[in-house]
Amino acid sequence: MTFDLLITNAAQLVTVASGGARVKTGADMRELGVIEDGAVGVKDGRIAFVGSADEVDFEDAERTINAIGKTVLPGFVDAHTHLVFAGARENEFARRIAGATYAEIAAAGGGIATTVRATREARPVDLVESALHRLDSCLGFGATTVEIKSGYGLDLESEIMLLEVIRELQALHVVEIAPTFLGAHTIPPEYRERRTEYVDLVVDRMLPEVTSRALAESCDVFVEKTAFTIDEGRRILAAAKARGLAVRIHADQITANGGAELAAELGALSADHLDHASDAALALLRASGAVAVLLPGVSLFLGEPMPDARRFIDAGLPVAVATDMNPGSCMSENLQLMMSLAAMQMRMTMEETITAVTLNAAAALGRSDRIGSIETGKQADLLVFDTPNYARILYHFGVNHLNAIVKKGAVVFEKHYANA
Numbered sequence: 428m429t430f431d432l433l434i435t436n437a438a439q440l441v442t443v444a445s446g447g448a449r450v451k452t453g454a455d456m457r458e459l460g461v462i463e464d465g466a467v468g469v470k471d472g473r474i475a476f477v478g479s480a481d482e483v484d485f486e487d488a489e490r491t492i493n494a495i496g497k498t499v500l501p502g503f504v505d506a507h508t509h510l511v512f513a514g515a516r517e518n519e520f521a522r523r524i525a526g527a528t529y530a531e532i533a534a535a536g537g538g539i540a541t542t543v544r545a546t547r548e549a550r551p552v553d554l555v556e557s558a559l560h561r562l563d564s565c566l567g568f569g570a571t572t573v574e575i576k577s578g579y580g581l582d583l584e585s586e587i588m589l590l591e592v593i594r595e596l597q598a599l600h601v602v603e604i605a606p607t608f609l610g611a612h613t614i615p616p617e618y619r620e621r622r623t624e625y626v627d628l629v630v631d632r633m634l635p636e637v638t639s640r641a642l643a644e645s646c647d648v649f650v651e652k653t654a655f656t657i658d659e660g661r662r663i664l665a666a667a668k669a670r671g672l673a674v675r676i677h678a679d680q681i682t683a684n685g686g687a688e689l690a691a692e693l694g695a696l697s698a699d700h701l702d703h704a705s706d707a708a709l710a711l712l713r714a715s716g717a718v719a720v721l722l723p724g725v726s727l728f729l730g731e732p733m734p735d736a737r738r739f740i741d742a743g744l745p746v747a748v749a750t751d752m753n754p755g756s757c758m759s760e761n762l763q764l765m766m767s768l769a770a771m772q773m774r775m776t777m778e779e780t781i782t783a784v785t786l787n788a789a790a791a792l793g794r795s796d797r798i799g800s801i802e803t804g805k806q807a808d809l810l811v812f813d814t815p816n817y818a819r820i821l822y823h824f825g826v827n828h829l830n831a832i833v834k835k836g837a838v839v840f841e842k843h844y845a846n847a
């Protein structure tokens with residue numbers, strides 16, 4: 428058989444193979460299906476061969492990457508970002524470092540409101556431009572698929588504009604994008620005294636526009652005492668579901684407020700944050716099939732305790748890890764760093780962190796039938812790391828170990844050295 432692309436002689440080929448299972452849970456999260464001296468062959472953008480380097484020859488392929496001494500993994504999936512925005516917030520960062528809390532800054536008119544003001548005033552072309560740089564950064568650290576939420580517009584025109592920007596990004600960038608409507612990110616300042624009217628606006632005006640133009644795949648709500656109540660979240664998400672959108676929730680980040688239970692009730696694709704979710708809520712989530720998306724970068728950035736991933740994994744939940752890239756609570760696109768944080772601070776094994784940014788993260792976006800593992804028939808999204816094993820990626824932390832990136836079978840990045 429002739430391949431379009433063959434990556435061979437990999438010290439470790441980490442397949443994360445699930446044999447068709449949508450997610451990995453419990454002990455399966457630690458089963459990575461590693462092939463030593465492995466090879467993967469690509470044909471027509473799909474994986475056509477997975478096995479030992481002994482079984483293939485360089486002559487079998489149009490193009491070959493000799494991965495001797497290197498490690499190959501599935502393309503990473505960043506299942507939670509807010510990377511389209513204007514108005515970075517270095518000033519607030521400085522205030523937080525000096526001791527102000529996120530809540531104090533928000534109460535003084537900062538926080539999300541700062542970004543909303545700047546984003547509403549921004550030109551779409553500038554939003555596209557800045558987001559393209561961030562997508563480059565996501566891809567540069569290994570994310571070949573990225574979820575992006577709206578949510579810094581918070582009025583009909585601005586929310587639709589943000590989703591149009593996300594659509595434009597997909598036309599311009601090789602990273603695959605999963606668009607999410609987050610009109611219910613927070614109550615905008617002008618609706619603070621009439622919040623029901625804002626929920627009406629989201630349900631009666633924004634959602635019909637979003638779904639009739641197919642601008643999003645899923646709908647998210649920030650359920651928290653500083654944002655939306657359980658009843659408001661239920662109303663918005665039930666309406667979204669009735670219009671065919673998948674559902675996800677920012678749940679139990681700051682307080683245990685029933686967000687996880689609501690995610691279970693609505694059959695959400697993912698429940699995200701979950702720092703304060705109760706054991707009872709985790710049991711409900713597990714039964715519902717939702718993916719728990721944990722976000723260690725937020726805890727690091729805000730100086731808060733990390734979520735205890737061991738509790739989630741031992742409860743049988745499929746755990747994913749994402750960046751939550753956003754200007755207020757995690758200004759980073761680096762999924763390799765999030766894996767190291769998850770291992771060092773969230774009591775996850777290194778194997779579990781890899782499953783959490785590949786198969787389980789793909790499942791959080793409803794895509795694990797197509798991406799998230801290296802198995803024949805799946806889309807050829809592949810990463811080649813300059814490390815002799817997968818552990819080195821996490822152990823040697825805070826630097827970028829990527830050597831080559833393959834998206835849909837095309838080599839979209841390859842590191843070159845002078846004089847090499």
Ligand SMILES: [Zn+2]
Nearest residue numbers: 507509677751
């Ligand atoms: Zn978020």
